[in-house]
Amino acid sequence: MTLPIRHRHGSLMERGFPWHEPMTADFEDLFERMNRFLQSASLTPSLTETMNWAPLADMHETDDAYTVECELPGMKREDIDVEITERELCISGELKEREREGVLRRRGRPTGRFEYRALLPTDVKAEDVQATLSDGVLTVTIPKAKAAKPRHIEIQG
Incomplete structure (x- = not known):
């Protein structure tokens, strides 16, 4: 049985990369x-x-509404803006850096302007949207429009 011949021209490091x-x-x-x-x-x-950062958020859907839970620790209600159109939710604001004593050795939390946007899959009732801020979590409840709810159709005989 004959084996194929392998020509060795040196490794890539020996030859140098083809791009310089x-x-x-x-x-x-x-x-x-x-x-x-x-x-x-x-x-x-x-x-x-x-936009410097986007907060962490979850969106889930029930039969009646969409619920968005957005993590905004240390934020005040006055510093958060929630806007909604027929198809999009926008949560924005600014988390100001607080004054500290001493030298900051490590930074893990974001500061500055933020924005979270979510496209909504169906038409919603923008006038009935509710938002609450509790324990650093902003919860926005967006009711679905009547036409978006599934409806069972009875078949006539």
């Missing part, structure tokens, strides 16, 4: 152009200027 400075410069140029494109496509000059 010219190709990495091309990638850097491509990433810079994509970044400029994404910034120009957005409605605002820079994504980082409008």
Whole structure:
């Protein structure tokens, strides 16, 4: 039985990678152009200027409503804005950094402007939306419109 011949030209590290400075410069140029494109496509000059972070949130659905539970520890009601349209929920605000004594050694909690957006799958009753803030969790209950509720149709004979 004959085995295939393997030509050894050395490992990649010995030969050097096939790309060096010219190709990495091309990638850097491509990433810079994509970044400029994404910034120009957005409605605002820079994504980082409008939103620093998005809070953690869960959305679940029942037969009658959608419920969004959004974690906003340390926030006051006055610092949170909840807006709803027929198809979208937007929770936004700003968590101001508190004054501390001493030197901050580690940061794990976000501060600054935040925004959470969720598209709603069906039409909702925007005038009946309720929001409550308790123990650092904002709960927004969004009732479904009548047309969105499933209805059993009896078949006539």
